[in-house]
Amino acid sequence: MNIVIREWSKEFIELFVDGAPLPLLNAIRRYSLAKVPTYAIDEVTIVSNTSAMFDEMLAHRLAMVPLRSEESVDRLLEVDVATCEKCSLDSEEKPPKDLCDKCFVNMFLEVEAHDNEITVYSGDIKSEDPYVKPVYDNIPIVVLSPGQRVALEIRARIGRGLEHAKWSPATVSVTRHLARIEVDKGLCTLCGKCVEVCPKKVLYVDGNEIKIRNIFDCIICKQCMQVCQPKAISVDGIDDKNILRIESSGSLEPETILKISLEILKKELAEIRSFIEELKKGGGS
Ligand code: SF4
Ligand code: SF4
Structure with missing residues (x-):
């Protein structure tokens, strides 16, 4: 080749x-x-939203903001929310309040328009993790007229495009x-x-x-x-x-996306291979 x-x-x-x-x-x-994991905004608690935009639309727009995940790539590959003992979303119960700081990153957004109309941008989102933050600062989120305000508590989590396109790095x-x-x-x-x-x-x-x-x-x-x-x-x-x-959304470098895709594919093929070998030995189920 x-x-x-x-x-x-x-x-x-x-x-x-x-x-x-x-x-x-x-x-x-x-x-x-x-299959390549990244961070994306997954939970938004509306503390205050007096803008003209519905809460659901505001949360949707935030979810589609690509988050830089390249610097946390080791963490991305190490944890899996679906299997993480602390944060597992597999159970029917809601995830616990004290989620681990590997699967989740807390963020907040608080902006108020005083005398003039203003646009709230992705750059206004403040993250507790300096490495996990919006890739671009200039994505418009919502326009606020004088007197309007948004105050949001936000949680980003690790996920994959399989679950929702917002996690797809490509x-x-x-x-x-x-x-x-x-x-x-x-x-x-x-x-x-x-x-x-x-x-x-x-x-x-x-x-x-x-x-x-x-x-x-x-x-x-x-x-x-x-x-x-x-x-x-x-x-x-x-x-x-x-x-x-x-082509990358900016959350991961294009070569990182390629490398991780190959690693995951290789790992899954090895699993299939060992499963078939077990079957041949008569030990599979
Ligand atoms: S379109 Fe005209 S120039 Fe092109 S290959 Fe056919 S005959 Fe030749
Ligand atoms: S017309 Fe289409 S198929 Fe023909 S040379 Fe151009 S790109 Fe290729």
């Missing part, structure tokens, strides 16, 4: 993987969305085949229609042939095939040559 990092920034990572089947990359893609996670484009020179009339219609500007006319600018840009939409009357151009995806792109 050959892996090339095509693009890598604070916001996203894109890999070209040659020699791995698409279902494997698709599993990593799905794990990045559903906003986008996609896989696609690398394209193979072939032009039959004998049939091509050099009309240029494929060049005009291509949304990614992959094709261009060079002298008496159609050339490819960057094959990685091709999204295999096949619009070029549809406009080509002599059927001179063909586009297909290549099996086992794939592109994986993960």
Whole structure:
């Protein structure tokens, strides 16, 4: 298997993987969305809300604010609210008041508009944990008119995208085949229609042939095939040559999302393997 990092920034990572089947990359893609833990706001106690916004909507908007979790990554992997002895949410009882400081982080938000209308931003949320706080300070939460006030007690907890999208560290996670484009020179009339219609500007006319600018840009939409009357151009995806792109909400670095997805996948596959081995020995249930 050959892996090339095509693009890598604070916001996203894109890999070209040659020699791995698409279902494997698709599993990593799905794990990045559903299984990698992060912190997200999960409980909001409304002490005061005299704004025009309903309490439920205010809580919903807060829940969708991505929280920085990168610096707490060890803690994220160490604890699980579902199994934590102190905070277990498995029971039908409400979680206890004195929740442990690994699963939960306390925050609060208190803003009042005096003489002028003001906007409350994510940056106004104060966290007791300096490492777990809104990724961006400029996400608008609610507008307050003069005299209006919000005072909220907030609890963020560790969770996974499987439970709710607010815990997903990836906003986008996609896989696609690398394209193979072939032009039959004998049939091509050099009309240029494929060049005009291509949304990614992959094709261009060079002298008496159609050339490819960057094959990685091709999204295999096949619009070029549809406009080509002599059927001179063909586009297909290549099996086992794939592109994986993960975009982060900012809560974790893109490479951390990738790494944890792989670790969890590997661990679960090992569990399946040992289960099958137990079955073969006749000891499984
Ligand atoms: S549309 Fe077909 S015929 Fe026209 S330039 Fe493209 S490949 Fe050639
Ligand atoms: S398949 Fe779509 S993106 Fe690829 S070359 Fe044709 S028109 Fe362009």
